Structure formats: C-alpha cells, structure tokens
Amino acid sequence: MIQSYKKNPALAESYDSILIGSGMGSLTTAAILAKEGQKVLLLERHYTAGGFTHIFKRKGFEWDVGIHYIGEVQRENAVIKKLFDYISDAQLKWADMGDVYDKVIIGNKEYDFVKGVQNFKDKMLGYFPDEKKAIDQYVDLVFKAIKTSRKFYMDKALPPIMSKLFGARMRKPFYHFSDKTTDSVLKSITDNEELIKVLSGQYGDYGLPPKQSSFVMHAAVARHYFAGGSFPIGGSSEIVKTIDKVIEKAGGTILISAEVDTVVIENNKAIGVKMKDGKTFLAKNIISGAGVMTTYNKLIPEKIAEKHQLMQQLQTVKRSVSHACLYIGLDGSPEDLNLPKTNYWIYPDKIDHDTAIDNYVNDLNADFPVVYISFPSAKDPDWSNRYPGKSTIDIITLLPYGGFKNWDGTRWMKRGAEYDELKEKIAKRLLEVLYKHLPQTKGKIEHHELSTPLTTQHFINYDEGEIYGLDHTPKRFRQRFLQPRTPIKNFYLTGQDVVTAGVAAALFSGVITTSAMTGKNIIKKVMKG
Structure with missing residues (x-):
C-alpha cells in the first residue's frame, strides 16, 4: 500500500519533478527544486524514508543506519553547513564531537585524529x-x-556544448x-x-x-x-524531518512504500514513472537517486538501455564493498557507561590495510581487516531525553557479499537457522573486539542484531549490498557518464554515484543535479542564504 511520510497526502496526477529514492541526494535535489518553486514527488520503496540517513527502532532503542559523523557543519561559512541550512530552513542542528573525532588503533597503539x-x-x-x-x-x-x-x-553541471x-x-x-x-x-x-x-x-x-x-x-x-566531526541533534531522522517540511511547503510529498517499476519514456523523453501497483505518475523531469547500477539495470526499459549502450557503461565501474553492522542496545546512559564520542578504527598489527583485506576475503575467519566502533547515543545531546538510562553502539566491519549468496532471494527476518547462526558467529567476534576496548560494556547489553549485505540489499536496493555505490578507484573518476545528465531527455541522476561516497557528497550531488536541470548557479544562492 502506498502511504505518505505524512498521513493522507493529497496526490496529484502530475508533478514538476519526480525523484526515485529518498536518500540524501534525492532529498537535497528535491528541497532545492522546491525552493525553485517546483512541486516534487519523492518515491521511496521502503516503509521509512531517508536512505542511509534513516533510523530503525527495536526493543526500546533506536539506531542511526548510515550517519556516524559529518564534517564541516560547525564552520558558519562552510559549503556543507550552508547547504544543510538551505535545504532544512536552518532547522537541522548539530552537536560537536569534541577535539578527538577519530581514534586509529593498531595493535596496542592509539593515534588520535584531532580537529x-x-x-x-x-x-x-x-x-x-x-x-x-x-x-x-x-x-x-x-x-x-x-x-x-x-x-x-x-x-x-555544464551544458554539453560548454563542457565540450x-x-x-x-x-x-x-x-x-x-x-x-x-x-x-x-x-x-x-x-x-x-x-x-x-x-x-x-x-x-x-x-x-x-x-x-x-x-x-x-x-x-x-x-x-x-x-572535526558532528552529529545531528535528535538523531539522523531529523534530516528527513526538517527537509520534508521544505518540500511540503512547496506542495511536494515524500511517499513511502511506493516502489517504482519503470521510468516511462516516449520518443527518448522521460515523462513519468510506472509503479509496481500499476499506477502512473507524470512529471516534466524524472530524477533517479537509486544509484546508477540499479537505475540502468532495473528502472530503464531494456530497449532504451540497449540503444544508449548503458550496460556497456556499467562495465567500466565496480560496486563498492559490502559490510556488516552490529547494532547494540545497552542498559545504562552514555555517562554511566563512560562511552566516548570519538569513533574507533581498529586494525590488526604488523600488516598493511590491503594485505589485511586480502587475507580476510580469502578466509572470513582471519582477523577483521577493520573494525569501526561508533557511539551515537554519546554523540547526541538529546539522546537521554528520548531514551533515559539507555545507550547504543554501532560496530561495522567489511563483509563480502559472496558469503551470503546462498540466501539471495530469501525474505528479510526469515532467512533460516543457518543464516542466523552465521550472523551470531560474526556478532560474537565483533563483541569480543568491543569488550577488549571497552570492558565496561560487558554484561550491559540488552539487545544486539547484525545487518549483513542482504540487509543493505533489502533496504537500499543495491544488488550486492554495497554501501558506497561505486568503487572509488582512479578509473571511476575517468567515467564521464557519472554525471546528472543522461542520454534520455528530462531524465537525470543524483546521489553519491554522481560525486563520491558519503552523506556530504550526496548532499553536494543535489547541487550539481539541480544546476544541470535549471541552468542556474545554485551554489551562489546557497552561499548567499
């Protein structure tokens, strides 16, 4: 059933622009277009909006899925700060993480990254x-x-002739x-x-x-x-909440549980989208924030993809890594448990990063090549107002998709005992790392659950559960097709594949996409605002 991010939306038959997906790139693009007077519709296939900025709640806790820290939002004139202010009408507030934002731990040595x-x-x-x-x-x-x-x-963002x-x-x-x-x-x-x-x-x-x-x-x-690093006050769900108001003010809507089946293209011009339930929405512009792989493989009619050799373009880029994230809920406030705001990056000793990854990919029982620990409840000054006496921790490591192919096509939360056992085995290993570095957390865990590449595949619709879209190799940056304009008229791309990985880059992709669409100097408007 299609429903709105807000209840009972008044849906129109046609819009100025329709956006596929509601990640950071789509949200930014939609908010900027709304400020340009456009009526926009964002279509999100899941029951929660925000892409990697969404949260989930379970057992009396909430976890931020993809936002762990953002840079450049404490400096008043920084582009990122101005951009967030522009698309949220300055309603999004940030908490500084303090002097040490990252701690790199190699064996028994610690190295602080200070602001x-x-x-x-x-x-x-x-x-x-x-x-x-x-x-x-x-x-x-x-x-x-x-x-x-x-x-x-x-x-x-330049018109083709200018770029030439x-x-x-x-x-x-x-x-x-x-x-x-x-x-x-x-x-x-x-x-x-x-x-x-x-x-x-x-x-x-x-x-x-x-x-x-x-x-x-x-x-x-x-x-x-x-x-330095910062965290959204009130958690990362504040990002969607504040941007939604800007979109709504211009008559736009974010729809959840609204899966697009295909982009409707006539005479090489995008004119709308057909939904999985058969409904069609029309618009002057269609923008995909679903990632270039998903967009070209699944959303464009095969004949059109063949005509423009879109599949050949995809051969020149590779999917980024997939990961596991252990979401932990603890009894005790961040202060009681003495949880830091600083992120921990933990690496094996006496071995370089590349070799550590090679060893692990060849044998998942080898040392984790990286373990990242984040303490969102300690970073958010509003956390204890919402969840008194509780805390959360996220632990992330790389996890190749190949080890989960056996369960491809199975249903989320219903993948069977063998899958659950494998998850628990990985979770236990990650907990051991946590206890080594923060022994005070032992005996305080009320709930833990592990996401795998299949979880990412389910929620973000990336085929192999990739976390950063496309790999950031030297070759990737030579691919000219990774830009907002496509060979299909009025059909555009936004999101991290247009720029680079991460929330800030996806935010910036919104500027590039809207500049390409409108021919206006959007960044000048943002910096003035």
Whole structure:
C-alpha cells in the first residue's frame, strides 16, 4: 500500500519533478527544486524514508543506519553547513564531537585524529617525530587535491556544448590527483609504513584500501574532517524531518512504500514513472537517486538501455564493498557507561590495510581487516531525553557479499537457522573486539542484531549490498557518464554515484543535479542564504 511520510497526502496526477529514492541526494535535489518553486514527488520503496540517513527502532532503542559523523557543519561559512541550512530552513542542528573525532588503533597503539589542521599536524608529529616534512606535505597535498575538485564537479553541471569547449581544461588538474592511488601518493612522501597506515586509517569511510583507492577520494574524506566531526541533534531522522517540511511547503510529498517499476519514456523523453501497483505518475523531469547500477539495470526499459549502450557503461565501474553492522542496545546512559564520542578504527598489527583485506576475503575467519566502533547515543545531546538510562553502539566491519549468496532471494527476518547462526558467529567476534576496548560494556547489553549485505540489499536496493555505490578507484573518476545528465531527455541522476561516497557528497550531488536541470548557479544562492 502506498502511504505518505505524512498521513493522507493529497496526490496529484502530475508533478514538476519526480525523484526515485529518498536518500540524501534525492532529498537535497528535491528541497532545492522546491525552493525553485517546483512541486516534487519523492518515491521511496521502503516503509521509512531517508536512505542511509534513516533510523530503525527495536526493543526500546533506536539506531542511526548510515550517519556516524559529518564534517564541516560547525564552520558558519562552510559549503556543507550552508547547504544543510538551505535545504532544512536552518532547522537541522548539530552537536560537536569534541577535539578527538577519530581514534586509529593498531595493535596496542592509539593515534588520535584531532580537529584543527595545525593541531592535527602537531599530533601526528608527536607520534612520528622524524616525519615533519612528510606530514606537512601530506596536508598540503590533501588541500591541493580538493582545490582541483571544484572545477571538476562544476563541469558535470555544464551544458554539453560548454563542457565540450571548456571541460577538458577543467578536469585536467583533478586527474593529476585522481589517477594516483592513495598508497602511491603516501609512498611518494614517506617510507614509514606505520605512518602510511595511520594516515589512511579512515579508508573505511569510503571502503577501499590505499593501494586501490583514488587519492582524491581519500583527500575528500581527510579534508572533510580536519575541522572535526558532528552529529545531528535528535538523531539522523531529523534530516528527513526538517527537509520534508521544505518540500511540503512547496506542495511536494515524500511517499513511502511506493516502489517504482519503470521510468516511462516516449520518443527518448522521460515523462513519468510506472509503479509496481500499476499506477502512473507524470512529471516534466524524472530524477533517479537509486544509484546508477540499479537505475540502468532495473528502472530503464531494456530497449532504451540497449540503444544508449548503458550496460556497456556499467562495465567500466565496480560496486563498492559490502559490510556488516552490529547494532547494540545497552542498559545504562552514555555517562554511566563512560562511552566516548570519538569513533574507533581498529586494525590488526604488523600488516598493511590491503594485505589485511586480502587475507580476510580469502578466509572470513582471519582477523577483521577493520573494525569501526561508533557511539551515537554519546554523540547526541538529546539522546537521554528520548531514551533515559539507555545507550547504543554501532560496530561495522567489511563483509563480502559472496558469503551470503546462498540466501539471495530469501525474505528479510526469515532467512533460516543457518543464516542466523552465521550472523551470531560474526556478532560474537565483533563483541569480543568491543569488550577488549571497552570492558565496561560487558554484561550491559540488552539487545544486539547484525545487518549483513542482504540487509543493505533489502533496504537500499543495491544488488550486492554495497554501501558506497561505486568503487572509488582512479578509473571511476575517468567515467564521464557519472554525471546528472543522461542520454534520455528530462531524465537525470543524483546521489553519491554522481560525486563520491558519503552523506556530504550526496548532499553536494543535489547541487550539481539541480544546476544541470535549471541552468542556474545554485551554489551562489546557497552561499548567499
């Protein structure tokens, strides 16, 4: 049954724009279009809106599925802060996580990532006193890479003729950095393997280890958090709540339990969408935020996909990693349990990130290549008002989709005893890691449940449960089709595949997509606002 994010929506037969999916890219695109006076309809196949920004509740707890920390929202003039304010009418509020946002743990050694560029450099120098030159060079290269990205992404919004004339020049400086792997850049400034391992210790934020990832992806994450991390006050459901009001004000609607079957295309022009229940909605523009793989494989009629060789385009990119997340509910407030706000990144000792992943992919009983622990209830100052005397923890690790293929096609929550046993085995191993680093949590757990790649597949509609859309390899950034415009008239893409992984990038994709659609300088409006 189709229902609204709000009860009893007044549905129209036609809209200015229809958006498929309600993740961060779609929400941003919809809110910006609403502010441009458009009546928009967002169609979400699940019973909850928000994509990776949604929450779920169970056994008297709630968990944030994909938001663990956001950078750049404490600096008043930062683009990310301005953008969030623009699409939420400044109703979305943020809590600072404090001086130490990430802690990289390798064996028994801890390395704190502290906010403030100079503070970060000084801290790293304290750990690696002989590496001053390398640390300075590293920060310098991060900023240089990010500086080139502005024109690269601007090119994606340009009309085709303008891109033909000026695009190559706009993209060239970016390719200088994107063509290199994170590992090759770091090895060009230092041969200290431990320093390389520490500096690339946030690779879990985009899912690819240093020898495979493009340096621009790494630089984007590192730069994003130099000013520290923040968490939405009231939890990540506040993101949808505040943006929904902006969409609603312009007569738009977010529909949940509303699955799109296909995009309706006539004479190579998108004119609407046909729903799984047979209903059709018409619009002047159709925008997919469902990810390029899902969009081209499932939502575009086969003949049209063949005509434009869309499947051949998909051969040039790969799906990103899949993961497991252990959601934990504890008895005791974050203060009682002395839970930190800082994220923990835990890695095996005496082995580089790439080798650790290879070992694990070949044998799931090998050491976890990365364990990320986040403490959302400690980060949210409003948490204890909603859930007094309770706490939550999220623990994430990589988990290849291949190990779950046997259960493909089974129903969520009804996949059988063998599946549940495998989940419990992984959960127990992750709990051991937690108890080692936070022994005070032992005996305090009231509920735990593990999501697998099949859970992500079910909720986000990514075929192999990939968490970051497409892999961020050097090759990915050379693919010109990863932009808002498609070969189909009035049909656009938004979301992380258009930019890069993560909430902030998906947010920015909304700017690029709406700029391409309207021909307006949206970022100028945002920065003024």
